[in-house]
Amino acid sequence: MDLLDLVFSANFVAATIRIATPLLFGVLGALLCERAGVLNLGIEGIFVAGAFVGWMAVYAGAGPWGGVVAALAIGAVFGAIHAGLTVWLALSQHVSGLAITLFATSAAYFAYRTALPDVSSPPRVTPFQPMEFFETVPLVGPVLAQQTPMTLLAFLLAGLIAYALSRTPVGLAVRAVGDSAAAVEAQGLPVRPLRTGAVVAGSMLMALGGAFLTISAFDAFYFGMVNGRGWICIALVVFASWRPGRAVAGALLFGAFDAFQVRLQTQAGVALPGEVFLMLPYLLSILALILVARRADYPRALLKPYFRNDR
Amino acid sequence: MSEVAAAPLKRSRPASAGAISVGVRVLAGIAALLLAALPLLATGAPIIEAYGLMVTGALGSAFAVSETLTRATPLILTGLAAAVAFRAKLWNIGAEGQLYAGAIATVVVGTGLIEAPAFITLPAVVLAGAAAGAFLMLIPTLLKVRLGVDEVVTTLLLNFVVLLFVQMLLDGALKDPMGMGWPQSPPVVPAAELPEIWPRTRLHAGLILGIVAALVLSFVIARTTFGFRMRAVGENAAAARFAGISVAKTMIGVGLISGALAGLAGVGEVAGLKGYLTSDISPGFGYAGIVVAMLAGLSPIGSVVSALFIAAIYVGADSMSRALGVSSYLADLIVAMALISILIGEVVARRLTRGAR
């Protein structure tokens, strides 16, 4: 097949969107946290925890939506821990985030081994099914029909967050608290609850990104399945200039590239080792960071702790 | 994160503050161990027996002690890598990748590139491993100081790239033709091996390398102009720059040292322990090094102590896991909890020190 035909095929677009979905959850989550002034390097671990807990819930019979709820809950828990350490105790956001990642990852792996001590491969669950009823819709039907409701949810959430940030009082407060805690405080708004809310909400989205892997894209939990997707999201949020619209574009661009390289690999795979292609997402993320580094407009209060009644 | 990285030299603080800092660190380690009871309870394992097995597993026999020391060796080096970088506020989270870079260089140089006696080959291997780690850290450091690219993400992402690179080499250029198809490199020649330092155990000279590195680093930080610059840049880069200290040069120096130390950890694991390279020689030593450094308050000598502690947890928990059928991820869990405990401990120490003034 010609590469050009391939790029414009429905399957290619569908794959792009599928690859982009977990990243979109993650980028939106990181964006919410950072817009409020908190870097959340717990993202990688929260992905793992969301993937595991969501899958376990479905395995326990809660159904796919039950898995979503379970993932949201575990995301909220880790978000609350990160907010507690960084927003309330003013500890290093870098180190706290890494601690969350180490903790959430090892806790998920430990829980997996403890819950299923005797399995050699993880039991499969019934994941979200593609929304085939979209098949008959003209133009976008063939693409949409291959997606699951979680993908739809991701894009709806992107719209919702974009609207909330730009058009609602709470969105205004979040944008302000990521720029200047003093400005928010001076207007009588509570700085720490605002940041906590954003971090918890953002972490819930991150957990959904993980859950998408186990209960939508695949049907089981594997070690190492998150594989740096969280870190890629941290790079993408810089690339997206902390804007939801650009986050969607960034995730899709990334998804398209990944889908493209997978197809390229199947065509030209013999000439180059497979690992070269597997490296591309990471190298691409680094490249994205380099491209925007000069004009990256970090939220001014990012990484800055807020002290009350202090000097 | 001055509140965490600060830990200035003891002489700059009243003795009580130093005592509080050490005390809080010890308590954090103990707290993490005690917290391990919760996951143990979940598995239904007998708690008291489990703790007993952990202690005997880590320290109960000469062999257990040698295993703990062996496990501490890479942790000392990755811990130092994190400590030196974090001192200068260079967020090197890429020690895992730099360790593998050092391991690759060890194999490249140590499997026959040089045919010479050990006193030439071994230093060549060590230097090559350090250089490879340093080179890998040089990239994100340069991106940071020249282009303003955040090094946290780049070092993290490079870990994945390097691991894939290792897998690629083990499938190709560095694959052992005698390895019966396993993805592993040929063994390093005897002249490139780090000597055993405790007969009939796995303990090798890498430990000495780590301790010497800690002593040298301790001197460099406290007593040299480079260490002074490094601390100044880490504590207040704007003031350092204004005073005429080149922040970029200092960062690059720190990045090279940090990467080299992590690279040495890779040398030790290949040339001292395994003898050949596989893609799983490090079960996360690079990340655990961050915990080691934080637990030590970024002090080089302290890193040796905390590396021993973390190693004991790994070895003890592994041994206990095997005996009781508990998942060995318990060790990672305890290490992660140690990091969270020390973070909370920093707050306690901060409050106590403020009260003491």
Added chain:
Amino acid sequence: MSFVSAGGDDAPTVLALEGVTKRFGALTANDGIDLTLRRGEVLALLGENGAGKTTLMNVLFGKYTAEGGRVLVERDGALEPLEPGSPAAALGAGIAMVHQHFTLAENLSGLDNILLGTRSLWKFGWGGARRAARTRLQGIIEASGLAVPLDVRVDRLSVGERQRIEILKSLYREARVLVLDEPTALLTPQDADRLFGTLKKLTATGLSVILISHKLREVFSATDRIVVLRHGRKVGETATAAADATSLAEMMVGSAVPKTVHSARTPGEPVVVLDGVSVSAEHGTALDRVDLKVHAGEIVGVAGVSGNGQGALAALLSGLAVPAGGTAQILGKQVERVDPGGLSTAGVARIPEDRHQDGVVGTMTVAENLALENLKTPSVSSRGVLRLSAMTSQARKTIAESDIRCQGPQSTVRLMSGGNIQKLILARTLGRKPRFVLANQPTRGLDLGAAADVARRLDEAATQHRAGVLLISEDLDELLAVADRIVVLHEGRLSEAGPAAAADRNAIGLMMSGQAAA
């Protein structure tokens, strides 16, 4: 510019502070302070830096919680206690504060900053609130004369415009008590007069104002009553009409006000020559084709409102920037590359504007901070190894000579006062007998005694050591007292230098606002 205010002795009390005490560790910042404010009056809170004025107002505004005392606010004719520690409660009671460092989110428009926190966070959208707010704001702007673009991001607004947004924030919330913390620090004299004109209009409608200041001049011209604080205590209270400057100043300082010295001297060879120099700036205004000569043995003062190119000028002379056009010579050497260390070694002493951020490393010791610029000198290191005992004994000597108040060479700088930190920086830089001194806002935030000490050391450097000194300051009084010649910086352009002795305050003020030919 005195005026009759709406408030009189018989106007009702709108606010009362009773026995407010606030401690930070061992330091008592406010010690049992009583204060009342009547409707429609402007009350001056006068005191030196560190007297506790801002702390007191932060207690009033709920940013700090006091250990003792209470705040009472008038409600329906009776005074009621205000919930402590809650900015929201203070705002609700009609108290608004314009901080010295503005509390604006710079990534938002002025309108968004004003609306922030005025609508329930859980309303999903603004409804018609934004349009209604805009209409109301237009009314307020017309009535008060606080003209400012509402839809421009704050980071693109000038300092004066930002201040107007801050005041609009208060008026939009129908504040009855407006606290202004050093509001004229960043304004030209003309803009300051305009601000006081606005206040006059506002007090006529019943607003009460507390003006925090350490400038006697503006206290006399714009207030009705004066309360003086010193070392956290209230030491005096008087009607402005009955006050006299000398006794007020003594009340502030606690002793006779130190006199500024100005020795006689004659300028020698030029040490700095700027010829058509332009410097681009990362933040703020760039320098635009500037000509300037500073000679050995003279002090040249640079007047102007901050943000008019002072940053770029200081960066150039500190070795942190290079000319984008024209030629700059420092001590006979062309400036071609960024090299702060090189300049320092060549004999340029640089006193940074932000002494905490650029001048010292707070977590390092006094001895280490004294060595910060001299790392390679033999008294600090040999062959890359620090000479710790030499550093310590040198530091002990410097501490004694410069009267730096600290616990010793090994104490950390972070705990020292601003004045002592400035002494440390002066000792480090001037101690090496420099041939050129760049002093950027060297007295900002210092009390009068410490400021006089800085001025004396600069005078000494120019007179005894024949250094050329460039003094950048916002304080015109200071420049007139210390400098031999004065130039004015406005929007990156520099005026011709004129002798300080013949300088006319008003003319300089006009030049600072760009209203006269530079």
